[in-house]
Amino acid sequence: MGRVTERRKVIRIRDGAVSTRPDTLVAEEPLEIRLNGKPLAITMRTPGDDFALAAGFLVSEGVLASAPDLRNIVYCAGATADGSNTYNVVDVTTAPGVTVPDITLERNVYTTSSCGLCGKASLDAVRTTTRHPITDTPPLRVTPELLSELPDRLRAAQRVFDRTGGLHAAALFDEHGELLDVREDVGRHNAVDKLVGRALQSGDLPLSRTVLMVSGRASFELAQKAVMAGIPVLAAVSAPSSLAVDLAAETGMTLVGFLRGSSMNVYAGEERIALRAAAVRA
Numbered sequence: 001m002g003r004v005t006e007r008r009k010v011i012r013i014r015d016g017a018v019s020t021r022p023d024t025l026v027a028e029e030p031l032e033i034r035l036n037g038k039p040l041a042i043t044m045r046t047p048g049d050d051f052a053l054a055a056g057f058l059v060s061e062g063v064l065a066s067a068p069d070l071r072n073i074v075y076c077a078g079a080t081a082d083g084s085n086t087y088n089v090v091d092v093t094t095a096p097g098v099t100v101p102d103i104t105l106e107r108n109v110y111t112t113s114s115c116g117l118c119g120k121a122s123l124d125a126v127r128t129t130t131r132h133p134i135t136d137t138p139p140l141r142v143t144p145e146l147l148s149e150l151p152d153r154l155r156a157a158q159r160v161f162d163r164t165g166g167l168h169a170a171a172l173f174d175e176h177g178e179l180l181d182v183r184e185d186v187g188r189h190n191a192v193d194k195l196v197g198r199a200l201q202s203g204d205l206p207l208s209r210t211v212l213m214v215s216g217r218a219s220f221e222l223a224q225k226a227v228m229a230g231i232p233v234l235a236a237v238s239a240p241s242s243l244a245v246d247l248a249a250e251t252g253m254t255l256v257g258f259l260r261g262s263s264m265n266v267y268a269g270e271e272r273i274a275l276r277a278a279a280v281r282a
Contacts, residue, residue, distance in 0.1 A: 003027050003047040003087075026167050028186045033057060034076065034091040035100060046167065046185045047087070049194040050075075053185075054090045056197030059205070060225045062129040063100055067203045071095045126247060132206035132230030134252045136272075140209055140232050143274045146177045148262045150213045151237050157182040158215075169215040170195050172207065172231075180210065188216050189225065196229045206230025218257055223247045233272060235259050240267055 010023040026046055033041045033054045045053060051073040058064040076089040094100060154171045157179060168188035172180040172195055183194035192214065199205050211233040212226050218236035220243040226234045227247065234248070235256040245267045248255035254269030266273055 003029070026186055029088055032089045034089065035063070036093055037091060043187065043190060045187055045190045049183060049198070050087070050090055052183075052194045052197030052201060053190055054092050054193075054197065055200050056193030056195065056225070058092060059196050059200055060193065060228045061101065062131070062228065063094065063098070064200060065131040066205055067200055069095055069098045070200065126224050126227055126251070130228050130230075130251075132208075132228065134208070134227065134230055134232050135206075136208045136232040140175050140211075140272055141274045142175060142177075142211060142233060142272060144262070144264065147211075147235055147256060147259060147264060147273075149177060150211065150235060151215075151259055153177070153179055154182065154213050154215060158184055171213045172199075173211045173213060175209050175211070177211075188214055188219075189221050191215075192222055192225045196225060199229065208232060211235060213259075217241070218244050218255060220244045220247060223253065223255065227251045227253055233269070235264075 004027055005024050006027050007022045008025055009020060012019050012021055028044055029047055031043050031045050031050055031053065032039060033043070035058070041057065043057070054073055055064060055070060064070055071093040073090055073092050075085055075087050076091050077085050150173060153173070154169055157171060158167065158169045167184040167186060168191050169182060169184045170188065170191035171182040174180055181195055181198060183191045185191040185194065192212070195212070199207055206229060208230045210231055212231045212235070214222055214234070214236045216236065217238040218234055218240035220241055223234060223244040224247065231253070233254040233256070237259050238257065240255055240257040245255060247253070248268035252269060254272040255267045256264050257267055258265045
């Protein structure tokens with residue numbers, strides 16, 4: 001849609017010298033997601049891959065599980081008072097027979113890049129509602145050496161970040177470290193939704209033999225989205241939250257944090273990391 005970036009004039013100060021110049025910024029606009037014609041959620045996102053974002057969001061909400069669950073996604077015409085289309089409202093139509101949540105004022109969701117659920121009830125909800133339990137059989141095995149290469153591969157695939165420096169990214173890799181897909185967004189949770197939504201649209205769920213690499217921290221919300229898509233390994237360049245670790249342990253997902261160079265911390269699911277026995281010290 002050509003709205004991924006925008007140009008703004010800035011005053012630049014370098015070593016006391018002042019100049020003006022245009023700067024490229026990442027675009028941020030609201031996206032309203034409607035489900036069968038009824039408002040469900042609003043998220044602040046970078047325009048682009050909006051249909052995949054909506055589909056991925058509904059996977060994480062337990063509404064969609066496979067491509068046949070989805071009938072159609074469209075932009076809503078006449079989204080403004082004058083009847084013009086802002087391309088900021090999408091309506092997702094589910095296939096007949098798909099159970100949808102009770103959409104009430106209490107159910108409506110406003111999401112941000114730092115949002116997420118919390119508490120034991122949230123862990124129970126993810127464990128009981130996912131239709132893609134983590135079942136990588138035979139178990140996926142990755143080496144620390146392979147994991148250490150993923151941040152650089154993710155960074156090399158970030159096209160918009162190079163122009164703006166203001167985007168999060170999420171990438172899917174196969175068990176051999178080959179890049180399958182990468183998405184960027186101002187919200188890290190949106191980047192993951194775009195990946196998962198594209199996988200749903202392609203009929204590739206569950207993502208049972210993949211590694212999800214994210215450019216920031218591993219929050220509960222990102223762990224939740226990985227679990228709902230059946231992803232067995234989540235790796236992040238920064239820290240996980242305590243609830244993300246709890247969810248990974250309860251659902252059998254491998255969670256790796258502080259993945260920087262050859263250093264990393266494995267917080268759960270260490271059985272998928274191919275460690276040399278002699279190198280493991282208590």
